[in-house]
Structures are given as C-alpha cells and as structure tokens.
Amino acid sequence: MSKERLTIYFSFILIFFVVLTNTHQVWGHAFVIEQSPAPNSKLETPPEKITIAFNSEVEKDLAVINILNENEEIVVQNPVQISDNKQEISIELPILENGVYKVEYYVVSSNDGHPIQDSYLFTVENTTTSTQQPQEETRPEPPTSTNNPVNNDNPSINNNPIDNSNPSSNETLPTTNDSSIQTDTTVNENSLSEILYYVMRSIYYIGFILIIGWVFWWKQLQGYPATLKKKYLFWGTIIQMIHLVGLISMILVQLDIFANYGISLPTDFSLLSGFGFMWFGSLLMSLIGLFLLFRNKWFDYTWILFLIAAKSLEGHSVEFQPIIVSIVSNSIHLLAAAIWAAGLLFIITFWRKQRLYIQSFVPIFSKYAFHSIIILSITGFILSVIIYLNAGLVFNYWTLFLVLKLLAVLLVIITGYIIRKKIKESSQTDLGKWITFDFSIMIAIVILVSILTTLNPLG
Structure with missing residues (x-):
C-alpha cells in the first residue's frame, strides 16, 4: 500500500474518532x-x-x-x-x-x-382519591377539639395548612427555575446533536453518491495516461474514506442509541433484516471495496448494484405503495445522481492540470449528464407522487425541503443548458466556473436529500 493511501487512511481514522466522541441522539x-x-x-x-x-x-x-x-x-x-x-x-x-x-x-x-x-x-x-383523603382526615377532629377547646378556637390551627403551603410553594420556585434551565440546556444539547446528525448524514450521502459515480466513470478512463489514472485512484481512495466515515458514523449513532436504551443485539439477530442489510451489509461491502475496487469491472458493477440495492431498501421507498415501483425508481434515481455528481467532480478536480483530456471528456459527460437530469426529474416526480398519494399534501418541514430541492433542480436544469450551449459552441469562457457552480448545486441537493429522507412526510 502506498504512503499516500496510508496517509489518507490515518487522516480519516482521526476524523472517525472525532465523530465517535460526538454521537448522542438520532x-x-x-x-x-x-x-x-x-x-x-x-x-x-x-x-x-x-x-x-x-x-x-x-x-x-x-x-x-x-x-x-x-x-x-x-x-x-x-x-x-x-x-x-x-x-x-x-x-x-x-x-x-x-x-x-x-x-x-x-x-x-x-x-x-x-x-x-x-x-x-x-x-x-x-380526583376521587384526592377528595376522599381530606374527608377521612377531618372526621377524627371533633373529638380532639372537645378535649382541647383552646386549640379549636385558635385560628392558627386552621391557618397552618395555608402557612405550610406558602413556604412550600416558595420553595418550589427555585426548583421550577432549575428545571426550566435544565430543559433549556437539554434542548440546546439536543439541537447540537441533531445538527451533528444531519452533518454526518450529509457526509454519508455525499460519499455514497460520489463513490458510486467514481467507480462508474473508471471504465471511461482506460485510454487516458497512467499519471491521470493514478491520480484518479488517489481521489477514489479519498471518496471511499468519506463514504466509510459517514457510514460508520451513522452505524455508531444507532449503536449509541441502543446502548442508551439498554439494547443489545441478540445472538440470532438477522443481518437480512432491514437494519442489518442496510447498515452492516453496506459496511462489509465498503470495507471489501477498499481492497478490490477499480481492479475488475464485474466486481465494480456488482459492488455498485449491492450498495444501491441496500440504500433503496431503506427509507421512503419501502414505506409507501406501490413498493416495487418506488424501489426501482429510487435505485435508478441514485445511479443517475451518482453519474452526474462524480462526473462533475472529475472535471473540477482535473480541470487545471489535465485540461486537454478533460476537454475530450466534457462532451461525453454532457450526454450522460443530460440524460441523468431527465431521469432524475422523472424518477423524482414518480417518488413524490407515490408519497403524495399515500401521505396526502400536508405542508410541513418535509414539503418545505422538497420545494427547496425542486428549486435547486430548476437551477441545475438552467445551468446544464448553459453548459451544453457553451460546449456546442466550443466556448471555454467561464465554462469551468459554470461547472463549479453546477457542482455546488449538486452538493446542496444531496444535503437536502439527506434531510428529506430523515423527515416524516406525514407531518
């Protein structure tokens, strides 16, 4: 293993332990x-x-x-x-x-x-219990009052409950304030934990999308020089580690919750369950991919299909009917997003030092990106309709983030049109800036998707 790869591994292990110490709630x-x-x-x-x-x-x-x-x-x-x-x-x-x-x-x-x-x-x-107790306590008082008329006439006896209640009520005020402070502290801690969770989930989604697309595009680079391919594999290792850190972080959050609730996985726990297949299956394939990816195209394709299948069998795609249509649409949606996103990253990464080869790659990417955007629009529409038919149109945080995603997709379509126009006209003016802007929108969409898949469409 090269020194560069070892440096990357140890860097991400350090990041992993930083994330590990901050897993709280999910x-x-x-x-x-x-x-x-x-x-x-x-x-x-x-x-x-x-x-x-x-x-x-x-x-x-x-x-x-x-x-x-x-x-x-x-x-x-x-x-x-x-x-x-x-x-x-x-x-x-x-x-x-x-x-x-x-x-x-x-x-x-x-x-x-x-x-x-x-x-x-x-x-x-x-209320029945509370009203019966005073009656039982007041019944024995008449004989006591006849034996001690002074106390019976003494108003302090009747005022004692009031006097006792006032100090006790005063004593509860600090407790109330303390509890409110504790509540505020708990809310702040939960808010920070929630933000951390969404950050980790975004890292996982970005790594997931990019590594699938990066493996897909590898077959297109076989005719390129060895120096470019070596650098491509170097970046592939970085993306693998991003995906792995995000995946392990998500698993650790789950296991941290289990520990907080006193849950331990039973010995007969099935890895074929939704939880087991999604998280542990993906983790196993990701670890195997560190050593076997980019070596055999059939393994690469199998690896891609497994990760997409595991991801498609998790989330909203298996929550709403018809499930088969939803799963297939989600799988195609993920693959199209990966091809588009990784292609953009490849262009941005190698634009300056390998511009000659990138210029030959851009027309190929443009065709893939054009079809990917169309597929993303169609499958995204299908998934939205399926959720709408099952959940109904309710304005909540889920619909808010869906609207934001649609606006971002509209920006992508406009930006893609400008990029394709510049490519057809062989105009290199600001082309790199437009591609970078397109990539930034892609990152924003992935973050929105990571939030959308967590929120409840039902409100």
Missing part, C-alpha cells in the same frame, strides 16, 4: 399512527398500559418503552410486548400516582432499518 422517521394514552392527555383513571402503534412492522428485539415520573425516575421495569403483526408495542403499568409522566420509546423499522424515536407527556389526575 432522529428518524416517526410513522406512529396511534399512542395510548394520547400525548398531553389528562387522565382521571391511571392507565393500565402504554400502547404505541406503527404503520409498519418493527424489530421485536430493538424496541424500548420507558416511563419516567416528574423526578426523571423510571417507574416500571416490565418487558415490552409486541403484537402478532409486529406493528404495536406495549408495556404493562403499575397503579400510577397523580402526577406528570413522560413516555419515551425507541424502535427500529423492520422493512427499512430506520429508527423511530420520540417522547411525550401525559398527566394522571385522580
């Missing part, structure tokens, strides 16, 4: 269709169990429900039950006292490996 699809008790509900009778239903199957070994009281203490240690159709989890409860309770749950979707995590509050206000 946000994913939240396809919950029913929660009982309902969020923010006030119950006069304590619930017998907590039930959460989903629109698809969840992993039975990766499900957790925690019930916490106002002191953030877990009030029940009962095991989580799962329904026969694997779409509902529940936990039996003891008799809960009056107060506010927090429900925390975490599951992993069986069909796509996505985490589903959320929390909410409900309140128990058993």
